[in-house]
Amino acid sequence: MKKKDLVKETAFRNMGVFFWLLLVVLALYTISMVLPMIWGIITSVKSQNEFRTNVLGIPHGAPWEWKWSNFIYVLNNFYVPISSTTAGLRAVGMGEMLLYTLLYAAGGAFINTLVPCVVAYITAKFNYKFSAVIYTVVVVTMVLPVVGNTASEMQLVKILGLYDTIPGNWIQKFNFLGMYYLVFYATFKGIPNDFAEAAYVDGAGETHVMIRIIFPLVANIFLTVMLIKFITFWNDYQTPLLFLPTHPTIAYGVYYLSNSMQQEFNNVPMRLTGCILMVIPILALFLVFKEKLMANISMGGVKE
Amino acid sequence: MERLKAKHSGLGKRNRNRLLFYCAFLSLPVLQFCIFYIGVNFNSFLLAFKSYEYETGAYQWVGFTNFKDVFSDFASVLYMQASIRNSLMLYAFTMLTTFLALLFSYYIFKRAPLSRLFQTMLFIPNIISAIVMVTIFKYFVERAIPAAWEMLTGQTIEGLLGNQKTTLGTLIFYCCWSGFGIQMLMYSGAMSGVSDSVIEAAKLDGITPLKEFFFIIVPLIYPTLVTFLVVEVAGIFTNQMNLFNFYGLKAEYSLYTFGYFLYKEIQSVNISGYPYLAALGLVLTAVAVPLTLIVRKVLEVAGPKI
Numbered sequence: 001m002k003k004k005d006l007v008k009e010t011a012f013r014n015m016g017v018f019f020w021l022l023l024v025v026l027a028l029y030t031i032s033m034v035l036p037m038i039w040g041i042i043t044s045v046k047s048q049n050e051f052r053t054n055v056l057g058i059p060h061g062a063p064w065e066w067k068w069s070n071f072i073y074v075l076n077n078f079y080v081p082i083s084s085t086t087a088g089l090r091a092v093g094m095g096e097m098l099l100y101t102l103l104y105a106a107g108g109a110f111i112n113t114l115v116p117c118v119v120a121y122i123t124a125k126f127n128y129k130f131s132a133v134i135y136t137v138v139v140v141t142m143v144l145p146v147v148g149n150t151a152s153e154m155q156l157v158k159i160l161g162l163y164d165t166i167p168g169n170w171i172q173k174f175n176f177l178g179m180y181y182l183v184f185y186a187t188f189k190g191i192p193n194d195f196a197e198a199a200y201v202d203g204a205g206e207t208h209v210m211i212r213i214i215f216p217l218v219a220n221i222f223l224t225v226m227l228i229k230f231i232t233f234w235n236d237y238q239t240p241l242l243f244l245p246t247h248p249t250i251a252y253g254v255y256y257l258s259n260s261m262q263q264e265f266n267n268v269p270m271r272l273t274g275c276i277l278m279v280i281p282i283l284a285l286f287l288v289f290k291e292k293l294m295a296n297i298s299m300g301g302v303k304e
Numbered sequence: 305m306e307r308l309k310a311k312h313s314g315l316g317k318r319n320r321n322r323l324l325f326y327c328a329f330l331s332l333p334v335l336q337f338c339i340f341y342i343g344v345n346f347n348s349f350l351l352a353f354k355s356y357e358y359e360t361g362a363y364q365w366v367g368f369t370n371f372k373d374v375f376s377d378f379a380s381v382l383y384m385q386a387s388i389r390n391s392l393m394l395y396a397f398t399m400l401t402t403f404l405a406l407l408f409s410y411y412i413f414k415r416a417p418l419s420r421l422f423q424t425m426l427f428i429p430n431i432i433s434a435i436v437m438v439t440i441f442k443y444f445v446e447r448a449i450p451a452a453w454e455m456l457t458g459q460t461i462e463g464l465l466g467n468q469k470t471t472l473g474t475l476i477f478y479c480c481w482s483g484f485g486i487q488m489l490m491y492s493g494a495m496s497g498v499s500d501s502v503i504e505a506a507k508l509d510g511i512t513p514l515k516e517f518f519f520i521i522v523p524l525i526y527p528t529l530v531t532f533l534v535v536e537v538a539g540i541f542t543n544q545m546n547l548f549n550f551y552g553l554k555a556e557y558s559l560y561t562f563g564y565f566l567y568k569e570i571q572s573v574n575i576s577g578y579p580y581l582a583a584l585g586l587v588l589t590a591v592a593v594p595l596t597l598i599v600r601k602v603l604e605v606a607g608p609k610i
């Protein structure tokens with residue numbers, strides 16, 4: 001009997017009490033997840049006045065009469081006031097926030113994927129003693145937690161002139177530590193040396209072998225890791241809030257919006273509209289790459 | 305002889321090129337590591353023994369003064385005591401979440417009905433930004449649930465976050481509720497690596513799903529489970545319990561965790577506050593490192609032997 005048959009045996013007709021119980025719990029979980037989302041979407045197309053009198057129900061009138069204009073209003077009018085010593089007080093609108101988000105999320109994701117990938121390739125394929133040192137350093141830093149060094153990092157970043165600049169943030173992300181180094185390392189270890197040897201015989205250099213021969217073999221994993229990082233950085237507002245205070249990203253904007261005292265945004269429908277707007281791109285990305293992501297991620301990392 | 309020399313010189317050239325390539329591509333990442341890991345942590349260590357002097361505009365050595373302040377705060381300050389209590393409580397509930405995540409992963413691994421839908425739903429909180437999830441959840445429990453309760457029973461109740469009796473419970477519930485995604489993928493990934501023959505043999509012996517879960521699956525994925533539980537020990541000192549997402553800088557003292565306190569303080573203090581935070585970080589690291597190693601050892605010794 002194939003494992004597939006054994007694993008796929010659980011259908012409705014042969015489910016025992018154990019699976020039925022789990023099904024009920026998971027169904028309740030799904031409902032608890034979907035219900036607030038639907039409520040949030042419905043609320044985002046209500047006016048503040050309607051929300052006061054109708055918290056739970058769907059908005060009055062036909063769907064085309066609902067307050068879809070909330071979305072246009074947030075897109076056009078929402079801004080984060082930023083004060084800096086050089087430029088004074090200025091308003092950062094959605095367009096500029098999107099630009100910062102792309103620079104922060106896409107740039108950071110690319111760098112933060114490329115560096116572990118390159119370092120993992122070099123340490124996996126070059127048997128110098130220093131390679132073993134790097135591997136040990138990665139494992140040790142993962143196992144032993146260091147708490148509360150952000151104050152020191154902040155001080156250092158300011159001294160180095162990297163504070164509040166996007167390139168400075170990229171330099172902060174130019175590190176190879178973490179789980180994904182190990183994922184890449186295991187993958188490169190598993191690739192036989194024959195490919196590289198054949199290229200060396202043909203006169204290829206080390207850089208050519210790495211970029212043209214080996215990296216295409218791990219392109220799938222590279223893209224998956226980069227996608228995971230992109231989603232993480234897109235959603236992250238606490239790092240920009242600390243290290244990029246005058247470069248608000250969209251997540252930073254939503255944080256500001258959810259605490260905003262600006263009269264027109266200091267109400268539930270507008271705040272939820274901002275949330276829904278932020279979720280749409282990332283949810284679309286997730287739905288497009290869902291199979292790839294769900295199939296490839298394992299152990300918070302990537303399956304080969 | 306000439307050919308041998310040429311061959312040797314070719315190999316030497318290639319080795320030299322390899323070494324050059326090795327150094328060239330590793331130098332920048334290693335430099336970054338030296339500055340942003342070793343440098344940052346070393347500086348954090350030094351900072352813990354300094355204090356900022358406004359008159360001179362520089363840091364001065366003050367010995368163990370910051371540590372004295374930290375320890376006296378542990379004994380007397382409300383938010384420090386709350387941080388200890390809440391951080392430990394959160395870890396305990398993470399254990400419960402882990403058990404549920406294992407069960408859910410098993411359900412998905414067995415490809416039981418609707419497992420793909422459940423897998424997506426469990427993973428959704430990892431895709432949607434925490435600030436968005438929290439904002440929707442916050443208004444849902446503050447506005448929608450009281451409205452629904454009033455509609456159903458005719459009684460008015462406070463929101464779950466507004467009511468002090470339910471605030472902490474609601475926050476912990478949120479952390480558990482939104483924390484299944486990565487664990488579920490991690491465990492179901494590990495389960496898919498369980499050998500065919502083991503499952504087949506157990507099946508032929510007429511094993512029930514419950515027994516298969518407890519006596520075959522859990523022991524076989526135990527190393528993955530240990531990894532997660534050990535990593536979560538560090539979470540005791542870094543987990544914010546989503547307080548910053550819920551309250552920004554304005555969470556009540558009684559709700560604090562160490563993670564929230566450290567992040568909030570960095571947000572709100574100026575450079576004169578850094579030494580105290582560095583000292584607190586050092587104290588917490590001094591607890592976290594041995595605790596992590598002890599937990600790992602205990603889990604390895606107490607775990608199933610395969």
